[in-house]
Amino acid sequence: MIAARSDIADLDDGAKRAGPERMCIVTRDVRPIAELIRFVVGPDNALVPDIKNRLPGRGVWVTARRDVLDQAVKRGAFAKSLKRAIPLAEGLADATEALLAQSALDALGIAYKSRLVAPGFTKAEKALESGEARGLLQAAEAAPDGVRKLKSAARRGDTENVPVLIFAGSQLDLALGRANVIHAALLAGSASETLLARYVRLEGFQGGESAKLAEDK
Incomplete structure (x- = not known):
């Protein structure tokens, strides 16, 4: 402070x-x-x-x-x-949070257009295992089994401490222009850093901190 x-x-x-x-x-x-x-x-x-x-x-x-x-x-x-x-x-805080979330989703869309988002379980697993992942995008509805398998891939690739960005599946679908997105890897690049900064701001507003794959949920 x-x-x-x-x-x-x-x-x-x-x-x-x-x-x-x-x-x-x-x-x-x-x-x-x-x-x-x-x-x-x-x-x-x-x-x-x-x-x-x-x-x-x-x-x-x-x-x-x-x-x-x-x-x-x-x-x-x-x-x-x-x-x-x-x-x-009324609802100033809710309106502010919605704007912060939309700002992060806008950045996600730009990162995707910049080819810095690898959507799908297989691509996310590969990016984590190879050490290329800068972060992991995950739908809030993700099944525990899929999360567990990605944690194993992260351990193999020493990427357990990459941030996990959680959005509703519908938000991911809209931002990426794809259907049924559950997992996606975020690759290194300036657009990814913008997304991460905006997501950290959103989570800070909500009173939390970005999760890591190494953390148990």
Whole structure:
């Protein structure tokens, strides 16, 4: 945790002027912007999560965790920092989580188009066993037997500590444009790193950490 610094305010003058670190309006900690979520007020005076830090207007920053966002709403931190009355729609945390998930799925689609995703059990097993896997994509509905076999492949390939990215099967199907995707290997490349970073942010918001194949479920 980084203590608050007097030279960093909790209100910015626009997305393009946001520095590499900002202050959370709830905890008052200064963090890298990758660990925060920016919120701006839209034309209709509604608060909007700016997941990609691109929206115009003055913004405030909240630590990228659901519990901290809930505190911001409960304490009226947005109105205090923005110095104006802000009507907060119900389900702000749910809407923010949905945007984070979609951001990760968008990155998955780009990684697939960049040929950095090897879909199917056989390809995933081969990538884990050969040491080529940078991560493993897995449907939440995956059968325990398939997971067990992939763990064995990871042990043989010394890839037990690659992150496991879990999505609903329907989400994987849509992102990859394929039917019935249960397992897929993520290969090394810049698009894969973008996906991993976005997934870590999503899991952090949800209050968890990325699973590893070495971990028992």
